[in-house]
Amino acid sequence: MRVPKAALVCVGSELLAGQVNTHQAWLSVRLRRAGFEVTGEESVPDDVTAIAAALRRALARADAVIVGGGLGPTFDDLTREAAADAFGRALVFRPGLWRTIRRRYARYHAAVPEENKRQALVVSGAEVLPNPHGSAPGQRIRVRGRRSVCLLPGPATEFYPMFERLVLPRLVRDHARGVRPAAFSVRLSGVPESVADERLDPVRARWPRARFTILASGGEVSFHAAQNETSAAAARRTAARLRREILAAVGEFAHGEGDETLEAALGRRLRARGLTLAVAESCTGGLIGARLTSVPGASEYFRGGTIAYANAVKVRALGVPRALLARRGAVSPEVAAAMARGARRAAGASVGLAVTGIAGPGGGTKAKPVGLVYAAVSGPGRRGCVRRLRIHGPREAVRSRAATAALRLAFDAAAS
Amino acid sequence: MRVPKAALVCVGSELLAGQVNTHQAWLSVRLRRAGFEVTGEESVPDDVTAIAAALRRALARADAVIVGGGLGPTFDDLTREAAADAFGRALVFRPGLWRTIRRRYARYHAAVPEENKRQALVVSGAEVLPNPHGSAPGQRIRVRGRRSVCLLPGPATEFYPMFERLVLPRLVRDHARGVRPAAFSVRLSGVPESVADERLDPVRARWPRARFTILASGGEVSFHAAQNETSAAAARRTAARLRREILAAVGEFAHGEGDETLEAALGRRLRARGLTLAVAESCTGGLIGARLTSVPGASEYFRGGTIAYANAVKVRALGVPRALLARRGAVSPEVAAAMARGARRAAGASVGLAVTGIAGPGGGTKAKPVGLVYAAVSGPGRRGCVRRLRIHGPREAVRSRAATAALRLAFDAAAS
Numbered sequence: 001m002r003v004p005k006a007a008l009v010c011v012g013s014e015l016l017a018g019q020v021n022t023h024q025a026w027l028s029v030r031l032r033r034a035g036f037e038v039t040g041e042e043s044v045p046d047d048v049t050a051i052a053a054a055l056r057r058a059l060a061r062a063d064a065v066i067v068g069g070g071l072g073p074t075f076d077d078l079t080r081e082a083a084a085d086a087f088g089r090a091l092v093f094r095p096g097l098w099r100t101i102r103r104r105y106a107r108y109h110a111a112v113p114e115e116n117k118r119q120a121l122v123v124s125g126a127e128v129l130p131n132p133h134g135s136a137p138g139q140r141i142r143v144r145g146r147r148s149v150c151l152l153p154g155p156a157t158e159f160y161p162m163f164e165r166l167v168l169p170r171l172v173r174d175h176a177r178g179v180r181p182a183a184f185s186v187r188l189s190g191v192p193e194s195v196a197d198e199r200l201d202p203v204r205a206r207w208p209r210a211r212f213t214i215l216a217s218g219g220e221v222s223f224h225a226a227q228n229e230t231s232a233a234a235a236r237r238t239a240a241r242l243r244r245e246i247l248a249a250v251g252e253f254a255h256g257e258g259d260e261t262l263e264a265a266l267g268r269r270l271r272a273r274g275l276t277l278a279v280a281e282s283c284t285g286g287l288i289g290a291r292l293t294s295v296p297g298a299s300e301y302f303r304g305g306t307i308a309y310a311n312a313v314k315v316r317a318l319g320v321p322r323a324l325l326a327r328r329g330a331v332s333p334e335v336a337a338a339m340a341r342g343a344r345r346a347a348g349a350s351v352g353l354a355v356t357g358i359a360g361p362g363g364g365t366k367a368k369p370v371g372l373v374y375a376a377v378s379g380p381g382r383r384g385c386v387r388r389l390r391i392h393g394p395r396e397a398v399r400s401r402a403a404t405a406a407l408r409l410a411f412d413a414a415a416s
Numbered sequence: 417m418r419v420p421k422a423a424l425v426c427v428g429s430e431l432l433a434g435q436v437n438t439h440q441a442w443l444s445v446r447l448r449r450a451g452f453e454v455t456g457e458e459s460v461p462d463d464v465t466a467i468a469a470a471l472r473r474a475l476a477r478a479d480a481v482i483v484g485g486g487l488g489p490t491f492d493d494l495t496r497e498a499a500a501d502a503f504g505r506a507l508v509f510r511p512g513l514w515r516t517i518r519r520r521y522a523r524y525h526a527a528v529p530e531e532n533k534r535q536a537l538v539v540s541g542a543e544v545l546p547n548p549h550g551s552a553p554g555q556r557i558r559v560r561g562r563r564s565v566c567l568l569p570g571p572a573t574e575f576y577p578m579f580e581r582l583v584l585p586r587l588v589r590d591h592a593r594g595v596r597p598a599a600f601s602v603r604l605s606g607v608p609e610s611v612a613d614e615r616l617d618p619v620r621a622r623w624p625r626a627r628f629t630i631l632a633s634g635g636e637v638s639f640h641a642a643q644n645e646t647s648a649a650a651a652r653r654t655a656a657r658l659r660r661e662i663l664a665a666v667g668e669f670a671h672g673e674g675d676e677t678l679e680a681a682l683g684r685r686l687r688a689r690g691l692t693l694a695v696a697e698s699c700t701g702g703l704i705g706a707r708l709t710s711v712p713g714a715s716e717y718f719r720g721g722t723i724a725y726a727n728a729v730k731v732r733a734l735g736v737p738r739a740l741l742a743r744r745g746a747v748s749p750e751v752a753a754a755m756a757r758g759a760r761r762a763a764g765a766s767v768g769l770a771v772t773g774i775a776g777p778g779g780g781t782k783a784k785p786v787g788l789v790y791a792a793v794s795g796p797g798r799r800g801c802v803r804r805l806r807i808h809g810p811r812e813a814v815r816s817r818a819a820t821a822a823l824r825l826a827f828d829a830a831a832s
Contacts, residue, residue: 016454017629017640018445021437024459029434038432040466043440043457050456057473157809213433224433279723281702285709286695289702289723296777296811298701304725306733307695307705313720313763317733347729361712393573395712 003228004175006031007062008041009054011069011079012154015043023068023159030163034172035181035228036064037211046070051082055149059086063147063175066167069154071136073116079151080121080139087143089124093117097128101135123151129166134158140170148174182238183226186246188253189219189262189408196221199249206245218397219404220262223250255411262407263291263298269414270301270351275380277410278347279305280318280339282330282356283373287403303347308339308356318342329368331356333386336374344378352378353410357389359398371398375406377413385409419644420591422447423478424457425470427485427495428570431459439484439575446579450588451597451644452480453627462486467498471565475502479563479591482583485570487552489532495567496537496555503559505540509533513544517551539567545582550574556586564590598654599642602662604669605635605678605824612637615665622661634813635820636678639666671827678823679707679714685830686717686767691796693826694763695721696734696755696770698746699789703819704771719763724755724772734758745784747772749802752790760794768794769826773805775814787814791822793829801825 008027015021021043028038039061044050051070058065070079084091098120105112119136122128129138129150136153143149150167152159172179188196193216200223204212210227225242229235247254256265270277279288285307292302306317311330314320320338328334336356344352357373364370373389389405391398424443431437437459444454455477460466467486474481486495500507514536521528535552538544545554545566552569559565566583568575588595604612609632616639620628626643641658645651663670672681686693695704701723708718722733727746730736736754744750752772760768773789780786787809792802805821807814 014629014631015440016444016457017448017631018441018638019631019633020441024431025434025436028432032433039461040470041432041459045455054456213430215430215433215435217435222434278729279702281705283709284706285714285718285720286697286702286705286707286723289697289725290700290706290815291702293699293701293723293725293775294812294815299725302701302725304701304723304729304733306722307702307709307720309705309709309715309718309720310763313694316764317720317722317762346733347726359709396710399706399710 003037004035004064004179005039005062006036006064006066006171007039007058009051009058009065009067010041010043011046011051011067012043013045013076016045022156026160027066027163030168032211032224032226033181033183034168035176035179035226036171046076046078048078048082048085051079052086055083055086059143059147059149064171065147065149066163067149067151068159071119071138071151071153073113073119073135075115077118080118080123083139083141083149083151084123087123087141087149089141091121092124094120094122094128097122097137104135129162131158131162133161138162138166140167178230180229180232180235181226182229182235182242183224184239184242184246185222185224185258186250186254187256187260187262187265188221188223188250189255189404189411191221191250191253193221196223196250196253200246203245203249207242210242219401221253255408261291261295262404262411264295266407266411266414267292267295267298267301269411273380273414273416275351275414276301276303276349277351277353278303278343278349280343280352280354281305281307282309282314282339283359284355284399284403284406285309287399288353288355288406291403291407303349305343305347314339318346331358331368331372331374333374333376333388336376337378337384337386340376340378340384350380351410351413353406355402355406357398357402359395359402361395373398373402373405375402375409377409380413383413385413419453420451420480420595421455421478422452422480422482422587423455423474425467425474425481425483426457426459427462427467427483428459429461429492432461438572442576443482443579446584448627448640448642449597449599450584451592451595451642452587462492462494464494464498464501467495468502471499471502475559475563475565480587481563481565482579483565483567484575487535487554487567487569489529489535489551491531493534496534496539499555499557499565499567500539503539503557503565505557507537508540510536510538510544513538513553520551545578547574547578549577554578554582556583594646596645596648596651597642598645598651598658599640600655600658600662601638601640601674602666602670603672603676603678604637604639604666605671605820605827607637607666607669609637612639612666612669616662619661619665623658626658635817637669671824677707677711678820678827680711682823682827682830683708683711683714683717685827689796689830689832691767691830692717692719692765693767693769694719694759694765696759696768697721697723698725698730698755698772699775700771700815700819700822701725703815704769704822707819707823719765721759721763730755733762735761747774747784747788747790749790749792749804752792753794753800753802756792756794756800766796767826767829769822771818771822773814773818775811775818777811789814789818789821791818791825793825796829799829801829
């Protein structure tokens with residue numbers, strides 16, 4: 001069956017001056033899950049001609065074009081003008097929309113600047129998409145009968161809810177009618193991307209019609225599979241089969257399905273078993289705690305811990321014996337284990353997790369090179385273990401992979 | 417004077433399936449500083465036709481096109497073929513290059529797969545750019561006499577050094593001859609983007625020929641100014657004047673120039689004064705420590721600290737009085753101050769920094785809503801202060817802005 005196609009246009013000179021484009025990845029994942037193929041993305045500056053040309057190009061290779069940015073009130077917000085220009089339409093002033101915008105402004109400001117009137121300009125024939133999170137409404141334009149262009153405000157807090165609640169349902173209705181997407185995603189840790197990739201090769205070979213993606217980042221690997229079907233029952237069957245085959249290939253490394261991060265999966269296990277966790281971080285310096293507490297509700301199982309960067313802190317806060325530090329060095333399996341026990345004891349937690357290592361670029365020796373890291377877990381109960389890691393890459397790669405490896409160690413320890 | 421133009425093409429189906437594109441921002445900053453205007457970016461899937469079309473489009477609007485990705489050895493690495501196709505050139509097998517690639521492989525693997533021969537295919541007439549960090553060499557192709565297309569391998573560890581050492585010097589020589597870029601960048605904290613923007617308006621008005629960018633992220637604002645001159649002396653004068661005028665407008669909020677992050681700037685101050693720092697983190701959960709320790713050499717001034725997520729940890733590790741917690745609650749100026757004192761004392765540091773707040777989405781009350789955060793600093797000496805923050809946005813925005821506000825508080829406290 002035909003796969004509906006989507007293309008992205010990201011508007012804003014800041015995207016060509018150092019701002020990281022996060023909309024592209026976010027949108028791609030959601031469009032694929034809904035059964036679309038994303039055929040391309042363009043970032044263009046705040047320039048009417050450039051935006052209009054990008055809109056025309058995108059429309060030439062997609063059923064649906066999603067445009068983010070350039071709908072604000074200032075002189076350099078030009079997406080409305082560019083869309084009118086690209087499709088030979090007029091811009092129409094909508095007094096009702098202007099009243100809504102003014103009411104919204106009145107809640108926060110004394111007076112509405114006259115220039116904001118531009119936000120009430122709508123491409124002739126477009127559907128207005130209300131924006132409860134900001135003043136710029138979105139617009140959906142039908143072009144050449146069967147294609148559509150959706151204009152959305154740039155800020156993530158406005159873009160994301162508008163896309164999920166208003167745009168995606170319309171795209172599915174208009175372009176993916178009869179398409180029943182079957183999708184399965186799994187997140188892996190404790191396995192190199194190349195190993196996961198090789199194990200998944202036979203699955204890919206068995207599914208010539210499916211689209212697969214493998215992504216690696218900071219020591220985690222995610223694998224996505226999607227295939228469009230024509231009935232809901234077939235989609236359910238396909239998704240279940242994909243899940244079964246993928247988990248048979250790499251299930252031992254899986255920590256979660258869908259979007260579940262390793263820290264969320266660990267939290268799920270800890271909560272299910274009524275366990276609590278404390279950390280002791282040396283070279284990761286707080287990264288593990290930061291990831292654990294990025295999960296809403298982490299206070300149910302995460303007690304806190306110690307950032308034991310200096311050796312004196314390892315001794316004072318974690319009770320690591322001074323003699324052990326002198327004899328084995330801070331980066332050693334014995335100190336890692338002592339830190340994990342110390343973290344657990346100090347916080348009264350059921351599991352203690354520790355990392356010590358050499359993140360670089362300096363500080364490495366022949367015996368203890370940059371990238372040498374020990375991760376240790378103490379508990380639950382009398383269990384405990386230490387893992388030695390050799391991580392290649394720059395400082396931030398060593399730190400983030402060390403954090404991932406430690407979280408994975410705790411995830412395994414929390415298995416019932 | 418004419419501003420030379422550059423366009424980016426990012427190759428890889430993963431960029432249209434959830435992988436965040438970080439090359440775009442990284443390249444944009446470096447191209448601007450070298451005097452180029454970045455006219456656009458396209459992300460395309462691993463498809464010869466799509467890549468070739470993007471190359472032709474990019475070349476139509478730029479003097480130099482930088483292409484990242486698609487130079488690996490596997491069947492879906494198609495940038496070489498697409499470039500040959502786009503510019504009507506042959507692909508030539510270079511035996512010498514193949515020997516180099518084989519030697520490199522021999523160091524890590526038993527045998528070189530035959531398919532890797534593809535990496536020794538070069539677009540006819542192209543200059544080969546050696547890659548000391550991987551097997552895929554880069555290629556620089558002169559097109560239509562005056563334009564150039566540079567193909568680089570996708571992985572950041574190969575892309576970044578090849579761009580800085582080999583590609584950028586050639587781009588400057590070929591397309592920015594006689595251009596002397598004057599650039600100044602400043603990084604601000606403790607100020608909303610809108611306030612910084614307004615203060616910088618008069619500077620922008622005085623420099624009609626310069627290009628300005630303001631970017632905000634996680635509570636920090638960065639401001640870039642660039643103008644091309646025709647002599648080195650004029651460029652120096654312009655850069656000095658830009659610097660003077662920009663600092664006159666927003667200098668009080670500046671923590672660093674160029675790329676200096678807030679955590680690096682704080683480290684610089686602490687090191688200069690011989691001060692040491694310890695942290696106590698509640699709602700930030702380790703973020704502040706993670707940022708501080710992202711700076712190489714942070715162990716010179718950062719001792720570590722406590723992730724005091726549970727109240728019991730605040731009491732045990734930081735000595736926050738149980739009665740104070742009961743009376744004022746964990747999110748209060750008094751507890752923040754006690755945490756900062758406790759962090760300082762526990763680690764024997766000269767400065768203690770603490771954060772406590774409600775990151776959300778749950779846990780807010782009418783009196784203490786989500787986004788209420790207290791940051792406190794204790795020291796150096798007998799000084800100390802607490803700052804109350806009301807941060808709007810989702811959990812991660814509250815946390816990252818709270819971390820930035822705390823780091824700024826310590827930066828101010830460390831001023832001599």
